[in-house]
Amino acid sequence: MAKLFRREQHSLFGEILDWMLTPLLLLWPVSLALTWLVAQNIAGRPFDRGLEYNVQALAQLVKSDQTRMYFNLPLPAREILRADEADLIYYQVLGTRGEFVSGERDFPLPPDEEKPLPSEVRIRDDEMRGADVRVAYTWVRVDVPGAKPVLVQVGETLEKRSVLATEIIKGVMLPQFVILPLAVLLVWLALARGIRPLNKLEERIRLRKPDDLSPLDESAVPQEVAPLVASINDLLTRLKESIATQKRFLADAAHQLKTPLAGLRMQADLAQRADSSADELKQSLKLIGRASIRATHTVNQLLSLARAESGSTNIARSPCDLVSLVSDVIQDSLPRAMDKYIDLGYEGAASGSTGVRVMGNPTLLKEMVRNLVDNAINYTPSTADNPGVITVRLLADKFGKVVVVQVEDSGPGIPEAERDLVFQPFYRALGTEADGSGLGLPIVMEIAHQHAAVVTLEDAYPGKPMPGARFTVRFSNTQA
Secondary structure, three states, X not given: OHHHHOOOOOOXXXXXXXHHHHHHHHHXXXXXXXXXXHHXXXXXXXXXXXXXXXXXXXXXXXXXXXXXXXXXXXXXHHHHHOOOOOOOEEEEEEOOOOOEEEEOOOOOOOOOOOOOOEOOOEEEEEEEOOEEXXXXXXXXXXXXXXXXXXXXXXXXXXXXXXXXXXXXXXXXXXXXXXXXXXXXXXXXXHHHHHOHHHHHHHHHHHOOOOOOOOOOOHHHOOOOOHHHHHHHHHHHHHHHHHHXXXXXXXXXXXXXXXXXXXXXXXXXXXXXXXXXOHHHXXXXXXXXXXXXXXXXXXXXXXXXXXXXXXXXXHOOOEXXXXXXXXXXXXXXXXXXXXXXXXXEEEEEOOOOOOOOEEEEOHHHHHHXXXXXXXXXXXXXXXXXXXOOEEEEEEEEEOOOOEEEEEEEEOOOOOOHHHOOHHHOOOOOOOOOOOOOOOOHHHHHHHHHHHOOOEEEEEOOOOOOOOOOEEEEEEEEOOEO
16 A cells, blocks of 8 residues: 555656756747747738728729719729739728629628728728638718718738748748757757766765765765765764764673673682582672672663663653652662762752743653762762762742753762763773763763753862762753
């Protein structure tokens, strides 16, 4: 069923050719019709002048005295009117009372609403004995008291006009039958030549090796194709960076997993020794459990980072109450904090406050806050006599539409030289023995980036021996 509705792939060459040739082929019959009309007009002019001359000549033969008018057409003149080999010529003369005087009795009359204007020659199209005719007519004033002007008409069939118009059409249009195919051929060749750089570009890309991600040469393509090549180069650059990041990520992940797996194997070998005591066996099992927990945590962090990096702009988003998300993370982290004698608390906006909702993915946002809290728990020294302090803070500015999440600890802090490095995968601050995979903060940075938030790091207590660390995530364009 899908094949029935699948759109066929269009040819750029064919589409451009269609848009260029279709108007040309459509205009050709229009040009033919216009040329025919112009040819008819041009061909009719000399014959109209001949009709005007004939009707004026007949009008001069209309004579009158004080009592009557008379019309005398000599035989030679009559023969001249009948001498045309191609067309038939008719004439008619009507007297002062509209009576028939000479010519054809069935000659059609001018329109009734037309007023007689003596000495003015007029032209009209009419029909005579079933044939189309061109008629020239005029009225002649006579010196008879109370008499109406005499009507003189001369009509001619249209054969010579059609023949002349046809000859004009042949002279104009026949060369176009040669020019039109030549124009189509030239358009085809010009388009083929114009699209040749695209074919060369396609060939250059096709002949590249799979690992060749170097930019294409933009100077070797036309100006119109340069933006396309620039976009391809940008894609190649991003693809190269992505592949390098993946390779580095896989290498670091393999290195990080190698340590707990090696520990598991070593402790398993120790536990299998025949001379191992019960205490040694328990210690080995304890270390095996600790190594497995560390490996599991590393794998979970790797999956979280992969999920965050693949989210992009297509992640499912909905209005999220940050107060509720932060409260859930604190509740989940309290047992672990209490085991280390850490005072984990919350400050800031209350539940239901305005300005604490953002558009985002609740799962990813909760993962971001959880990683900040876990990082603070891992690196905050704490004993029963001297407990560490971690504060999760949520501040909202409903007027500026900004909400800030802060996680502050009382640990040793992070030197300024390492503050950019801690957001890189698998990097761990020097001089610390805390368990961790070095993936928490990169996950935080990636999730914040996807939600158009900004992450900053500073000392929580500047100038003190234990300056602590304060991570701030700033969201903008929040909802009320």
